[in-house]
Amino acid sequence: MAYVAIKGGRAAIDGAAEAVEFMRAGSTGKEAPLQLDAIEQQLRLLVSRVISEGGLYHPRLASLAIKQFQGDTLEAAFALRAYRSTKPRLLETPPQDTSRMRCIRRISSAFKDIPGGQMLGPTYDYALRLMRLELADETPEHFRAISRRFLAATPEAQLPATFPKVLDALRAEGLLPPVAESREAAFDITREALTFPVPRSAALATLARAETGSLLGIAYSNMRGYGDIHPTVAELRVGYLPVMLPHPVTGETMEAGEVLITECEVVAMYEGNAADGPPTFTLGYGACLGHNETKAISMAILDRALQKGMKDGAANPSEDPEFVLLHVDGVDSMGFCSHYKMPHYVTFQSDMDRLRTTQKKSKERV
Amino acid sequence: MNKILEVRNLGKIYGPGCPQCIDSTGPEADTNLCPHCDSLVAMHGVSFDLFEGEILGIMGESGSGKSTVVNTLYSEQAPSAGEAIFYDPVSAAEGGKSGKQHELFALNAAQQRWLRNHRFGMVYQNPQRGLNFNITAGGNIAERLLMSDLMDYGAIRERAKSLLARTEVLLSRVDDLPKNFSGGMQQRVQIAKALATRPPLLFLDEVTTGLDLSVQARILDLILEIQQELKTSMIVVTHDLGVIRLLTGRAIVMKYGRVIEAGLTDQILEDPQHAYTQRLVASAL
Amino acid sequence: MTSHAYNFGFLDEYAKKEVRRAILKAIAIPGYQVPYASREMPMGRGFGTGGLQLTLALIGPDEIVKVIDQGSDDSVNAVNLRQFIEMTCPGVSTTTCTAECTLLQTRHRIPELPLTAEQIIVLQVPYPDPLVVVESSENKRKTMHGEADYSRLLVKLYEDIVKYDEITISHRYPTRINGHYVIDPSPIPRWDVAKLNNSAALLLFGAGREKKIYAVPPHTRAEPLVFSDVPFRVEDFRDEAGQRRVCARCGCANSFLDEFVGDAGNKTYQCSDSDWCDEQLQRAEQVQGVAA
Numbered sequence: 001m002a003y004v005a006i007k008g009g010r011a012a013i014d015g016a017a018e019a020v021e022f023m024r025a026g027s028t029g030k031e032a033p034l035q036l037d038a039i040e041q042q043l044r045l046l047v048s049r050v051i052s053e054g055g056l057y058h059p060r061l062a063s064l065a066i067k068q069f070q071g072d073t074l075e076a077a078f079a080l081r082a083y084r085s086t087k088p089r090l091l092e093t094p095p096q097d098t099s100r101m102r103c104i105r106r107i108s109s110a111f112k113d114i115p116g117g118q119m120l121g122p123t124y125d126y127a128l129r130l131m132r133l134e135l136a137d138e139t140p141e142h143f144r145a146i147s148r149r150f151l152a153a154t155p156e157a158q159l160p161a162t163f164p165k166v167l168d169a170l171r172a173e174g175l176l177p178p179v180a181e182s183r184e185a186a187f188d189i190t191r192e193a194l195t196f197p198v199p200r201s202a203a204l205a206t207l208a209r210a211e212t213g214s215l216l217g218i219a220y221s222n223m224r225g226y227g228d229i230h231p232t233v234a235e236l237r238v239g240y241l242p243v244m245l246p247h248p249v250t251g252e253t254m255e256a257g258e259v260l261i262t263e264c265e266v267v268a269m270y271e272g273n274a275a276d277g278p279p280t281f282t283l284g285y286g287a288c289l290g291h292n293e294t295k296a297i298s299m300a301i302l303d304r305a306l307q308k309g310m311k312d313g314a315a316n317p318s319e320d321p322e323f324v325l326l327h328v329d330g331v332d333s334m335g336f337c338s339h340y341k342m343p344h345y346v347t348f349q350s351d352m353d354r355l356r357t358t359q360k361k362s363k364e365r366v
Numbered sequence: 367m368n369k370i371l372e373v374r375n376l377g378k379i380y381g382p383g384c385p386q387c388i389d390s391t392g393p394e395a396d397t398n399l400c401p402h403c404d405s406l407v408a409m410h411g412v413s414f415d416l417f418e419g420e421i422l423g424i425m426g427e428s429g430s431g432k433s434t435v436v437n438t439l440y441s442e443q444a445p446s447a448g449e450a451i452f453y454d455p456v457s458a459a460e461g462g463k464s465g466k467q468h469e470l471f472a473l474n475a476a477q478q479r480w481l482r483n484h485r486f487g488m489v490y491q492n493p494q495r496g497l498n499f500n501i502t503a504g505g506n507i508a509e510r511l512l513m514s515d516l517m518d519y520g521a522i523r524e525r526a527k528s529l530l531a532r533t534e535v536l537l538s539r540v541d542d543l544p545k546n547f548s549g550g551m552q553q554r555v556q557i558a559k560a561l562a563t564r565p566p567l568l569f570l571d572e573v574t575t576g577l578d579l580s581v582q583a584r585i586l587d588l589i590l591e592i593q594q595e596l597k598t599s600m601i602v603v604t605h606d607l608g609v610i611r612l613l614t615g616r617a618i619v620m621k622y623g624r625v626i627e628a629g630l631t632d633q634i635l636e637d638p639q640h641a642y643t644q645r646l647v648a649s650a651l
Numbered sequence: 652m653t654s655h656a657y658n659f660g661f662l663d664e665y666a667k668k669e670v671r672r673a674i675l676k677a678i679a680i681p682g683y684q685v686p687y688a689s690r691e692m693p694m695g696r697g698f699g700t701g702g703l704q705l706t707l708a709l710i711g712p713d714e715i716v717k718v719i720d721q722g723s724d725d726s727v728n729a730v731n732l733r734q735f736i737e738m739t740c741p742g743v744s745t746t747t748c749t750a751e752c753t754l755l756q757t758r759h760r761i762p763e764l765p766l767t768a769e770q771i772i773v774l775q776v777p778y779p780d781p782l783v784v785v786e787s788s789e790n791k792r793k794t795m796h797g798e799a800d801y802s803r804l805l806v807k808l809y810e811d812i813v814k815y816d817e818i819t820i821s822h823r824y825p826t827r828i829n830g831h832y833v834i835d836p837s838p839i840p841r842w843d844v845a846k847l848n849n850s851a852a853l854l855l856f857g858a859g860r861e862k863k864i865y866a867v868p869p870h871t872r873a874e875p876l877v878f879s880d881v882p883f884r885v886e887d888f889r890d891e892a893g894q895r896r897v898c899a900r901c902g903c904a905n906s907f908l909d910e911f912v913g914d915a916g917n918k919t920y921q922c923s924d925s926d927w928c929d930e931q932l933q934r935a936e937q938v939q940g941v942a943a
Contacts, residue, residue, distance in 0.1 A: 009725050009726055009727040009728075009729065009730035009731075010725075010730045010734075012727060013727060013730060013731060013734075078691065078695075079693070081691030082691045082692055082693040084691065085661070085662055085663075085666065085690035085691050085692065086657050086658060086661055086662065086663060087663060088663040088664070088665050088666075089665070189688075190688060191669075191688045192686075192688050193686035193687055193688055193689065193862035193863070194686075194862070195686050195793075196788075196789055196790040196793075197790065322788055322789055322790065326789070331691055331696055332696050332860045334695070334696075335695035335696025335697045335698065335700070335860060336695075336696055336697040336777070336860055337697075338695045338697065338698070339695060339696070339697025339698055339777070340697075342697075342698065342720075342727075342728050342758075343720065343721050343726055343727070343728070344721075344759070344838075345721045345909055345923070346721050346722065346759040346760055346822070346838070346839070346840055346907070346909075346923055347759060347821065347822040347823075347838045347840070349840065349886065349907075349908075349909060349910055349923075350821035350822040350840040350841065350842075350886055351821045351822070352910070353821060353886040353887060354817070354819050354820070354821040357817055357887065358815040358816075358817050358819060361815060361816045361817055362815070365816070475794065475798070476797070476798045479798060479800070498806075501806055501810055502810060502813060504809075504813065505806050505809055505810045505813070508805075508806055508809045509802050509803065509805075509806045510802075512801075512802040512805040512806060512809070513800070513802040517805075517878055517879045518878060518879045518880050519809065519812060519878035519879075519880050519881045520880050521880075522809065522878075541813050541814075
C-alpha cells in the first residue's frame with residue numbers, strides 16, 4: 001500500500017516552478033523579456049516602493065526582483081531582504097544631514113512662501129487622473145523625444161540645488177522645541193529584535209521599512225478620527241542625499257555615493273508642558289528610501305502618534321507602539337499570511353480530537 | 367492589639383512639582399492644584415496606624431485624596447513620598463509566630479504582586495476594575511486562588527462555591543458571567559474574590575456607592591459579619607457618613623489631600639473639631 | 652549583473668554567530684524566550700525561517716540532516732527546506748532516517764522514535780508565547796513570564812473544564828519548563844508533549860517572524876500545565892467500540908495517526924511519522940520473511 005499521495009513533494013514543487021515561469025514568459029511565446037533598464041526608469045515608483053520596503057538601496061536588484069516576481073511588490077521587497085541576509089555588515093553609517101539633499105521636489109503646506117521657494121518637481125498631485133489613451137501605442141521615437149525636449153528646455157543654472165529646511169524657520173521663532181542633541185547610537189533593527197518599550201530610532205527604522213499599504217491604513221485611522229494628531233506638512237522633500245561614510249583608512253568622512261530618499265516633517269498642534277517652558281508645536285518625522293511620498297507622510301504622522309502614545313499611553317491603535325510596529329512589516333505579515341496555505345494536518349487532527357471529545361461529553365450531559 | 371500597618375507621611379504629586387507645591391495647596395489654600403506649576407497635590411503628609419481586626423475609615427469628598435491613599439498601599443501606583451510597613455500577622459495555623467515585616471514601597475513589582483495576591487484584598491467601587499467580566503464568577507475567584515498556587519481543580523471549585531455561598535450569591539450562578547449580574551451581586555462576587563486567599567488586610571473603596579439603599583445595607587451587614595468571623599483588618603474609603611458610622615471604629619477625615627481630623631469615629635461624629643467636618647456632619651443630619 | 656555566490660549556510664558568519672549566542676542563552680535559561688535579530692530568509696515568514704536559522708547556524712560539514720513537516724519527509728515544505736539546505740550547505744548529507752540524523756528540523760511533530768544525546772531537534776514556531784491567548788501586549792507578557800504569573804492561563808483551563816468538562820487546547824499545549832517558564836511547544840499535538848520531558852536530545856525552538864529562540868535542554872523537566880486532579884489527555888485513537896485504531900499501512904498501534912477520508916466517506920488511518928511507518932513495515936516484512 002502506497003503512502004497517501006498528498007505528501008508527494010519534490011515533483012509538485014518542480015511543476016509549480018515551471019508553471020509560474022511559464023506565466024512570466026506569457027502565453028503567446030512571442031513576448032520580449034522586460035529589460036531591467038526599462039523597469040528601473042519607467043516603473044521608477046514601483047522600484048522605489050520595493051527598495052524602501054526591502055530596506056536595501058539597490059535599484060538594479062530591485063528591478064530584477066520586480067521582473068522575477070512578476071510585479072509583486074511584497075515578494076520583490078522580500079527577495080531584497082533575503083539577499084541582504086547573506087551579506088555581512090562591514091560598516092555603520094553615521095547619521096546623515098538631510099539639509100544637504102539635492103532636491104528634485106520640495107513643498108510646504110504650512111507656508112505659502114518658504115525660504116528657497118516651493119518646488120513642485122515631478123508629481124501627479126495636480127494632474128487630472130484621466131486616461132491618456134495615446135500612451136497605449138506610443139512609438140519609440142515619440143517616447144525618446146520627451147526627455148530630449150525636457151533637458152533642452154532646462155537651463156543649466158536652474159538645476160536643483162540644496163534648500164534650507166522649513167523647520168529651521170519655525171525653530172528660530174521658538175515655535176518648535178530646540179533639537180535635542182542625541183548622543184545615543186541609533187537602534188539597528190537589522191541586528192536587534194524589538195523589545196518594548198523601544199527607543200524612537202527603533203520605531204523610525206521599523207516604519208521606514210514598513211509595507212506602504214499597512215502604514216497608510218494605520219496612519220489613515222489616526223487622521224480620520226481614531227487619533228487626534230491633526231498634522232500639517234511643514235515640509236516634504238524628495239531628492240538625492242549624499243551618503244557620507246568614514247574613509248576605511250583615514251577615518252575622514254567623505255561622500256561615498258547618493259541615495260534617492262523622501263523626507264517628510266509634520267507639525268502637530270502644540271502641547272502645553274508648563275514645567276519645561278512655554279508650549280510649542282510638536283513634530284513627526286518620516287523618511288524612506290526611494291520616491292514614496294504617501295509612505296513618508298504616513299510615517300511622519302505615525303511617528304507623532306507613537307510619541308504621544310509612549311508619553312501619555314495609547315488611546316488609539318495608531319498610538320500603541322506594539323500594535324503599530326509589530327504589524328506593519330510586509331515580509332512578516334505576508335509570510336505569515338501565506339503560511340496558512342501550508343499543510344496543518346497534525347494540528348487539525350488534534351483539533352478534531354478535542355471537538356469530538358467535547359461533543360461527546362455535551363451529548364452525555366443532556 | 368498588634369499593629370498590622372504603619373503609614374507615615376504618605377504623599378503623591380501628579381506633575382513636575384515645585385518647591386512651593388506644599389505651601390500653596392491644602393485646606394487653607396482651598397485647592398489641591400499648585401498655582402505655580404499646575405501640579406496636583408493628591409495627598410501629603412498622611413500618617414496613620416491600623417491594628418489587627420480593626421476597621422479604619424477614610425472619609426472625604428471626591429478629590430480629597432482618600433482613594434489615592436489605598437491605591438498606593440495596594441501598589442497600584444507609587445507614592446511620591448512616605449513609607450508604609452505591613453506587619454504580616456501569621457495565623458495560628460501557620461505557626462502563630464510573629465510574621466514578617468514588609469516595607470511596601472521598597473518592594474519590587476514581583477514582591478508587591480505576591481502581597482496583593484496572598485495577603486491583601488481590594489474591593490472597588492466599579493466592579494469592572496475588580497472583576498474580569500469575560501470569565502465566570504467562579505473563574506474570577508479561581509484566578510485569585512491560582513495566583514496563590516492552589517492547583518487542584520476540585521479544591522478550587524469547592525472554595526469558589528463556599529465563598530459565593532458565604533457572600534450570598536446563588537450557587538446556580540457560579541458559572542455565569544458577572545456582566546449579567548446586578549450591581550449588588552457584582553459587589554458580592556468582588557468581595558468573595560478579595561476574600562479568596564483569606565487576606566489579613568482588605569481595602570474597600572466606596573463599595574456601596576451607587577447601589578440601592580436596601581442593597582447597600584445588606585452589603586454593609588455582610589462586611590461586618592465577615593470582619594467578625596475572620597478578624598480581617600480593613601480600610602474603608604467612603605464619602606458616606608452612614609458607612610463610616612456603621613462600619614468603622616476609628617476614622618480620618620481628608621480634604622484637599624491632607625488629614626484634617628483623626629480619632630474615634632463616635633468622637634468625630636459627636637464632636638467634630640474641624641470646621642469642614644462640622645459642616646459635613648451637620649449636613650448629614 | 653554578476654552572479655553572487657552564497658556563503659556556506661546562506662547566512663553570513665556574523666549572523667550565525669549571533670544566533671549561536673542566542674541559543675546558548677536559551678539553553679542557560681530553560682524556557683526563556685531570547686529575542687534575536689531574525690534575518691530574512693528566502694522563504695516566507697511562517698514557513699520555518701526561525702527553525703531554519705537555527706539549523707543553518709548549527710550546521711557543520713559532517714552534519715546529517717533530516718527535515719520533516721507534519722511528520723513526513725516528503726511533504727512540500729519539508730522538501731523545500733531540505734533542498735535549500737542541500738543547495739546552501741555543500742557537503743552536508745541529508746537523510747529521512749530518524750535514527751541516522753544528527754540534526755532534525757521539524758514542523759508540528761516530534762518523531763515517535765526516542766531521540767538520543769547525539770541529536771539536536773529544531774522545532775519551527777509560529778507563536779512563541781503561550782500567554783498571547785490571554786494578554787496581547789508583549790511588554791506585559793514579559794513581566795508575567797518573569798514573575799511566573801500564569802494564573803490567567805490557568806483560569807482558561809478552569810473555564811474550559813467548567814464549560815466542556817474537558818480542556819479544549821488541542822495543540823500548542825502550554826508546558827512548564829524546569830518549574831518556571833511556560834513555553835508554547837510549537838503546534839505539536841498533545842501526543843508529543845511528553846517527549847519534551849527529560850529528553851536526551853537538546854530541543855531548540857525558533858520563531859523567525861516573532862524573533863525569539865528558546866530551548867528545552869537535555870534532561871530538563873517539561874510538564875504540561877494542568878490541575879493536579881485533572882489528568883492531561885493526549886489524542887484518543889480508539890474507535891467507537893473502544894478499540895485502538897492501527898495504521899492501515901504498517902499496523903502500528905501506538906503512533907500518532909493521520910485520518911484520511913475516502914471518496915465513499917470511509918475513514919482510514921496511517922502513521923503521521925513516515926519514517927516510523929516505513930521502519931515498522933520493514934520490520935513486519937522481515938518477521939514475515941523469517942516465518943516463511
